Amino acid sequence: xxxxxxxxxxxxxxxxxxxxxxxxxxxxxxxxxxxxxxxxxxxxxxxxxxxxxxxxxxxxxxxxxxxxxx
Numbered sequence: 001x002x003x004x005x006x007x008x009x010x011x012x013x014x015x016x017x018x019x020x021x022x023x024x025x026x027x028x029x030x031x032x033x034x035x036x037x038x039x040x041x042x043x044x045x046x047x048x049x050x051x052x053x054x055x056x057x058x059x060x061x062x063x064x065x066x067x068x069x070x
Contacts, residue, residue: 005067006034009059014038017056019063031064040062 006020018034033056 004029007063008054009033009063011038012052013024015046017059018068021067031060031069033060 002023004021004023006018007069008016009019010017015038016036016038018036020034022030022032023029
C-alpha cells in the first residue's frame with residue numbers, strides 16, 4: 001500500500017478523521033477514511049449516530065471531489 005495524499009478532515013472526541021488516497025498492489029486506487037486516536041488529547045469515548053456517519057460520509061465525498069478523485 002502506498003499513501004499518495006492525506007488530509008485531516010475533522011475531529012471528534014479523541015479521534016482525528018483523515019481522508020487519504022491510496023494505491024494497493026500498484027493497481028487499485030481508492031479514497032479511504034482513517035480514524036486515528038490523538039495521543040496528546042485526553043481520550044473520550046464517543047458514540048456515533050447514523051447522522052454522524054452520514055455527515056462523515058458526506059465530508060469524505062466532498063473532499064474526494066475537491067481533490068479530483070473518482
